[in-house]
Every structure is written in C-alpha cells, then in structure tokens.
Amino acid sequence: MGLNSKAWWGGWIVFLAGLLVLVGLFSLGVGAVHIPLRKVVQALATGRGTPEYAILFDVRLPRILLGLAVGGGLAVAGVVLQGMFRNPLVEPYTLGISGGAALGVALNMVVGGSAGFGLFSLPASGFLGAFGVMIVVYLLSAGGGQIKLSRLLLIGVMVSFIAASLIMLIMAMTKVQDLHGIIFWIMGSLQEPSSALIRAILFISLGGLIVSLFFAVDLNALSLGEEEAFHLGVEVERLKKVLFLLASFITGCCVSVTGIIGFVGLVVPHLMRLLVGGDHRILMVTSYLSGAIFLILCDTLARLVLAPTELPVGVITGLVGGGLFIYALSRRGESL
Amino acid sequence: MKDGSVLAITGLSCGYGKRIVLHGVSFAIEKGECVGVIGPNGSGKTTLLRAISGFLPPRGGTISLEGRELHHMGRRSLAQRVAVVTQAPDIMPPFSVEEFVLLGRVPHWRGLQLLETAKDIEIAAEAMEMAGIGHLKERRMGELSGGERQLVFVARALAQAPHLLLLDEPTAHLDIGHQVQIMDLLRELNREEALTIIVVLHDLTLAGLYCDRLILLHEGRLRAIGPPEAVLTKGVIEAVYQTQVTVMETPLGGRPVILPVAGKNQ
Numbered sequence: 001m002g003l004n005s006k007a008w009w010g011g012w013i014v015f016l017a018g019l020l021v022l023v024g025l026f027s028l029g030v031g032a033v034h035i036p037l038r039k040v041v042q043a044l045a046t047g048r049g050t051p052e053y054a055i056l057f058d059v060r061l062p063r064i065l066l067g068l069a070v071g072g073g074l075a076v077a078g079v080v081l082q083g084m085f086r087n088p089l090v091e092p093y094t095l096g097i098s099g100g101a102a103l104g105v106a107l108n109m110v111v112g113g114s115a116g117f118g119l120f121s122l123p124a125s126g127f128l129g130a131f132g133v134m135i136v137v138y139l140l141s142a143g144g145g146q147i148k149l150s151r152l153l154l155i156g157v158m159v160s161f162i163a164a165s166l167i168m169l170i171m172a173m174t175k176v177q178d179l180h181g182i183i184f185w186i187m188g189s190l191q192e193p194s195s196a197l198i199r200a201i202l203f204i205s206l207g208g209l210i211v212s213l214f215f216a217v218d219l220n221a222l223s224l225g226e227e228e229a230f231h232l233g234v235e236v237e238r239l240k241k242v243l244f245l246l247a248s249f250i251t252g253c254c255v256s257v258t259g260i261i262g263f264v265g266l267v268v269p270h271l272m273r274l275l276v277g278g279d280h281r282i283l284m285v286t287s288y289l290s291g292a293i294f295l296i297l298c299d300t301l302a303r304l305v306l307a308p309t310e311l312p313v314g315v316i317t318g319l320v321g322g323g324l325f326i327y328a329l330s331r332r333g334e335s336l
Numbered sequence: 337m338k339d340g341s342v343l344a345i346t347g348l349s350c351g352y353g354k355r356i357v358l359h360g361v362s363f364a365i366e367k368g369e370c371v372g373v374i375g376p377n378g379s380g381k382t383t384l385l386r387a388i389s390g391f392l393p394p395r396g397g398t399i400s401l402e403g404r405e406l407h408h409m410g411r412r413s414l415a416q417r418v419a420v421v422t423q424a425p426d427i428m429p430p431f432s433v434e435e436f437v438l439l440g441r442v443p444h445w446r447g448l449q450l451l452e453t454a455k456d457i458e459i460a461a462e463a464m465e466m467a468g469i470g471h472l473k474e475r476r477m478g479e480l481s482g483g484e485r486q487l488v489f490v491a492r493a494l495a496q497a498p499h500l501l502l503l504d505e506p507t508a509h510l511d512i513g514h515q516v517q518i519m520d521l522l523r524e525l526n527r528e529e530a531l532t533i534i535v536v537l538h539d540l541t542l543a544g545l546y547c548d549r550l551i552l553l554h555e556g557r558l559r560a561i562g563p564p565e566a567v568l569t570k571g572v573i574e575a576v577y578q579t580q581v582t583v584m585e586t587p588l589g590g591r592p593v594i595l596p597v598a599g600k601n602q
Contacts, residue, residue: 086427213450217450220429220442223429223431224429227386227422230391230411231422233414233416233442233443234411277431278429279435281450281451
C-alpha cells in the first residue's frame, strides 16, 4: 500500500462522509410534511417552539441518528464476520443473534412483561435473547479452547433455525394483536421513542467501529488462512473469539432496538469490497459510512413511498439490498 | 546447545490429534547455514517445519531459538524472528503485490498501529527488489503466475526481516528456470545477508546443489544429517525412497546428481 493509495483512501472517506451529510439533510427535509433546506436552517436559528423544529429535531433527527448507528454498526459487523469466515455470504444474522433477539421480543409480547420496564421492555428482552444465543453458540463452538469456524457457522445457522421455529410456535399460539406486534417488530423500524437508547446505540456502534479497526490488520493477515496469519504474529484463536464476541455484541445491540433490518450487513460490505478492495482498514470505515447512508436512504423511502403511511424499513432494505446484491453478483469478478 | 546455534532441537516429537508424525528428532543449526530437509512424502518434512515455526506444539522434546525456548515466546516476537513461506494456497487474497508484501511488516508494528510507516514501505520495496519483483508491485495477487507468486511470498517473508527463514517446497510446480531463480535468490540471501535458511525440497539434486547440509527424514525419524555428499549416497536413497537410482558427480563443483532408473522400482 503506497502513499498514493492512502490519498485514495482519504478521498473515499471524505466522499462518503460528504454523501452521508447530504443524505442526512435530504432525509431531514422530506416526509409527509416537506420542509425546504432554508426552513431547516431557520428552525435551527430560532430554536424550539415552532412546529418545524419539533418535526425536524424531535421526530426526524432521532431516526436519522439511529439509522446512522444501526446501518453503520451492522455493516461493520458484516465486514468483521465476512473477514473472519473468509466468506462473503456471511452476515451479522447468520450466527443466530437476530433470531435470539426476535425470540426474546416475541416471548415478551406474549407473556406481556412490558409493564415493569416501559419503553425499555422490548429492547431489553431482545438484548437478553440475542446474548443468550451468543453465549450458547460460543460455548457450543469453543470446545477444547479452540473455535473451529466451520463448526461455529453450522451451529449458528442451526440455532437460527431453532429460534425461527420457536417464534413460529409462539405465533401459532398467540392472540391476533400480539401477532401483529411480533411481525412488525421482526420487519424492523427506526421508530424509537427513547433518545437515551438512541444515544447508547450511537455510542456502541461508533465504539464498535473503532475497536474493530484495531483488528483490521489481523483480519488482513487472516485472509490467507489461519496458518499464514499465525506466521505473521497473529494470535489466531484469541482473534476469532474477540471478533465473534465483538460482531455479536454490535449486532445484538442494534437488533434489540430496531428489530431485524436485513441486508445491510450483507450487501454493504460486499459492494464496498468491490469498490475499495480487500484491505479491512478502509473496508471497515467505508462500510460504516455506506451502511449509514444506505439505511437512512431506505428509511426515508419507507416514510415517503406511501406517505403518510409508513412502510417497514426492513422491506425496503430487503428490496433495494437484494437488487443491489444480485447486480453485484452478476458483475462479480475474481476479486471476491 | 553449541554457541552460535540459531536453532537447537532435542528429542522432538510432534503430531496431529492422536497420530504422532515425528519421533525423537534432534539437530542444531548454526547461524548463516542453508539447510535442506528431504525425505519421501509423508516422512514429516512439513510437520518439522510447522514445529519449528511454532504452529504445532511439540508433544515431547524441546525447540530452542537463539537460546530461548520457542514455545515460551510470544506470537509477535516469534514472527519477528522466524518467517515462513508455506506451500502457496490456491485462493489469493484481494490485495496488490505491494499490499501483500507489506503484511510482512505487521509483526514489527507497535500495539495499536493502524498504518504502515514510510520505513515499512521502504523495507517492503527493498524486499521486492531483492526478490526481483519490484515491477509487479501494482499487480493483483490473483493475476500472478505460479513463479511470480512464489517470489512474492518470499518477498513478504523478507519484509519480515527474520533471523530464520523457513520454506516449504518453494520450487513445487515451477519450471526449471523458476526453480533456479528461487534457489539462486535463497543462496544470495544466505551468502550476502547471512540469513539462516531451512528449506524443504523434493528435488534431491537441487537440494544437494544449493544446501550446505541436508536433513533426511524417513517415517518421522532423522535418517541422516550432513553435507550433501554424505547424505545423498546410493545406498541411503535407495533404502529410504524404495527405488533404484544412479548417483553421479556434477562436473561443476562435485555435488551429487541423482538420476532415477526407469522401470526398476523395487
């Protein structure tokens, strides 16, 4: 990596960060009530009290920030897992984390345990479900102190199936209004009333990016296989454990707040690998930014298409992401 | 251990799962030697290399590197001293040649370092020049021929600035021109940079031609060790490889040339 390509990296980061700001501003302005940019600036200047201010900063901005945090977080978790498994088809939901979160939420809705925790009830149960699954998958895969990746992948996929079956069982036995709640949660939404929770997710996802970056070079070494990475001084076993826990933690936190927003963690790293190459240092940063852009755009679409009715954002990410993915695969070169 | 030994191995046993591949192997290697490891398929050559690189923990015996017990050394400090060129994998990473060679600098990075320094780039450039692949630095790894790929792997190992270089069949699948190119490069590194080299080779003549000493493994045991003329004798080769050969002297320098005798398998 010569000095030229470092300038190239900087160019990508500046470009995507600029795009993120533009997309954020666009998303602030559009919706059921259209607010032109001039009014946005005005509302900023005059402060609280106007209806524009309330729409912009109490309704739309929190969604944009949550979109940034979750889009970026899922994309980085995807980069980490795809790098660790050396498999571009792995995504944050492959290892059962999302299934666990959904199971936790479904159980909560059926049992009706929302009374005690109020706003935090569903995220808390999603979090517990996600981390229960993470611990089960980890313990089952880490026999003898070593994680075998093929085993980890298979166990993760199986746990996902089991969680999905249990959710269907719960849905089959539940009341209609609970059913509706479970389905909507599973489809994912960036509507989150608690600003404390949004701040927490933003902190976790940015922190996750920074921590992941310190493993980026080890992931580069791992791209040739575990033995090669070992010869380059990487503590391979420790690396695999840390990366699994890190990616699962980011995923679990994101999913427990927004529900299962699909395709971000699969498609974004994949597309970025085609654009910026396989070096995980630049791949992580650009994937974070693009994941944020992608999710904010999809959420804006979800708000716009049938406004004032809102579509589930998971449907939009699936449609747009799936289309992009097929496009990328059909153009796939040897560089994957 | 003798003074000046880079590597001292005593009573080494090593294996995979329940299967023991190496049984009680002992030898020492001096600084600046170029040692060839030969033996039939399955005799434990790659396993020996994996043990010396620290990848396979020993079941018995000890390996000491520059006077320190190898398995008590941290991963990083081991990677700063020992570089390994494994048999090249089929899947190439999506890196350019230069990016790939720069990975060799990673063991020398400080704790949380994220970017290579100008010095790293300079050392990688030197390594590529030494391996004669400076002109390939912008190329993608997936676009290289077998010979070029092998030189890139050697360049990455050189970028590691090791004290000991291990190579597992670096000439496999290469034509005779590229075989000589790789072996000449190793000899130059050995002579001019005083790099200690251990190389696994299948071609006995090539091994005899380039190595100071040879280690012959047979069924996981050390069968012979010494200068090529002493190890590559008709009797030893026929017994170990179970085939008839003719051993001649090269007209240049008196190293042995091993010729198979067609249709004479025992």
